Amino acid sequence: MPHAIKAIKANRLKTSLIILSLVFSITSIFLITSISNGVISMYSSMLKSDGDIIITQKNISDTFFSNVDIKLIEKIKTLDEVTKASALIVAASMVEELPIVAIYGVTKNRFENYNLIKGAYPKENEVLLGKSIYENLDKKDEIKLSNKVFKVAGVFESSIGFENGGAVLNINDASKIFNKSASMIMVNCKIDTDIEKLALKINLFDKEIEAKSTRNFVDNYNQFKIIKTSSNVISFISFCMELLTITSILSITINQRKSEFGIKRAIGISMKKIIFQIVNEALILGVLGFFMALILSNLALFLIKNNSFLQGYVNGEISLEITIFIFFTTLTISILGSIFPALNASKTDPIVLIQGDKI
Known part of the structure; x- marks a missing residue:
């Protein structure tokens, strides 16, 4: 040495x-x-934050291209094993000088996933902004998404970068902007539920969908x-x-x-x-x-x-x-x-x- x-x-x-x-x-x-x-x-943390099962359109390469009928939620809620079903639209848009901002259209029962630090959860024609994007905006009271102006209802903070730099809308507003019903449906189950069996049962509701356990979805996600x-x-x-x-x-x-x-x-x-x-x-x-x-x-x-x-x-x-x-x-x-x-x-x-x- x-x-x-x-x-x-x-x-x-x-x-x-x-x-x-x-x-x-x-x-x-x-x-x-x-x-x-x-x-x-x-x-994967964002996907795992709420849902034991993820339902997307069958044979799609990315959740951005998925389109699932949100009405399917009503059928899913009839299953005894299900405690909660929510829908999510995942998209992206330019906001002011920011080249790309993640947009999340969510059902009202998903709002609790976002930790408010200012204001309130969004109503129709309103938006909830992540802390990161909010601090970078020149106009703090409203933003323009796809030629439509939304009032800023509140600000949330998340440890997940994709969410903290994103904008959250009511799913109906997001549906009009991005012309889809839902990118995915998230299903929460009772304790001791056989997730794989329940996923198979849900798949019988529509031949155009694919239900997987969240773990299975994340492990096999093409992207x-x-x-x-x-x-x-x-x-x-x-x-x-x-x-x-x-x-x-x-x-x-x-x-x-x-x-x-x-x-x-x-x-x-x-x-x-x-x-x-x-x-x-x-x-x-x-x-x-x-x-x-x-x-x-x-x-x-x-x-x-x-x-x-x-x-x-x-x-x-x-x-x-x-x-x-x-x-x-x-x-x-x-x-x-x-x-x-x-x-x-x-x-x-x-x-x-x-x-x-x-x-």
Whole structure:
């Protein structure tokens, strides 16, 4: 270890390049993973907040495209297992200078989900605003949605970024704007109800609907799969770029130290010890790069979370699970990036190394 630290200090320029490469690559993996997980967590938390069963239009790729007949609620309420049924329209619209704002049309029995901090729940032609969007509006008393002006009835606060940066309407108003009955219906059940059996029973009401347990819906939601897959692909690309960069820089560094390794071989130092030293150097750089990236990532996420323009829609937290995964990924990259140059250096004839021929 002391020899590895001494070698790192002796090659400061190359060391700085490797650390910078590690920091930016690891930071990109941190941000991509944590933000994608944050988006999934926020939307799934919103769906799980009220409802054991979610009913959407059958064979739709996204809830934004779903259209379910709200009259179905009356049939669902006749089931003994059901304690509550509510409907929700999910949409988006431009508001003032804000490029996109989430719009939620809800039945009155869902208003209690929104924690009022000012005013009252909306009546007809009124809107309830999340705290984040409310603070960004120039006109606080009314907003325009799809060429229709709504009076601001109150303000609510939510820990879910999508809601805190959104607007809540009566479902009848939202239905007129977005020309649909309901995006989904949420069903609450009595304790000890067999959720899957009840979902099958509800599906018999209409061949155009699909009822699933909330857990099943969230686990199989197509958009979540797309986000996770995209995140994994981009992270893998970052991984490969980082591996290539470390291997290239270490190869150049080791090539410049050929005389050092030649002398070590000549005086009887084994190949294993030379490889071990080089891998140790890479691991030290990897650990340094990891912790610098962790600090930078947390700072970036803090700035993103508190950026008023983003309204809380882009959010992410670095969990312990992600931290441990990326830490071991970094160590893997460091070992893989150093192993080829190390093997190349250790296998070369010491006389050739001392003479200064290329590795």
